[in-house]
Amino acid sequence: SQKIEQNSEALNIQEGKTATLTCNYTNYSPAYLQWYRQDPGRGPVFLLLIRENEKEKRKERLKVTFDTTLKQSLFHITASQPADSATYLCALPRGGSQGNLIFGKGTKLSVKP
């Protein structure tokens, strides 16, 4: 069955540094991949979507890469700020579905001033 692994449960970095989060998947080939941010007690908030034919996508300080050979996506936040502290979720479409998502467990990012 499809599996998503976000291999760091938690990541602590210093303000101003670049945070890099990893999402690996197995057992299928998704047409796209999404990244969401979740704050405690809140719903996920969409950040970026990258399609299988795109190698990289950027939005302000965020960058996502998608390597379909390695079955991996990397999510980068440059010049990180304490306000970036949150849990970041990787999500992929359920195989054969029309948009229904399966989520990774997330990586909790803490940016220290």
Added chain:
Amino acid sequence: EPEVTQTPSHQVTQMGQEVILRCVPISNHLYFYWYRQILGQKVEFLVSFYNNEISEKSEIFDDQFSVERPDGSNFTLKIRSTKLEDSAMYFCASSMTAGNQPQHFGDGTRLSIL
């Protein structure tokens, strides 16, 4: 910016009781979803809804669950006879179309079964 709203924010119910969770999706969206998140675990897909019918459901969405769009704005999730293991955050989401589109989530209803 339009948003998905969910009510109530917290629901406490006795085991075996019925509960209805309510959602108002973004008005021009056509696809609606329910997900749940048990404390400390990942967000899990329950069901998707399009054109007034269920388009897909997961293994979690068994006969005790049902969804409805009773009017042009609300989207509800009913749990007929709640169990302790139904305690979780329930998130409603909507999207303009299916497929490679962002989903917009509400802030959830925390369901506590006693």
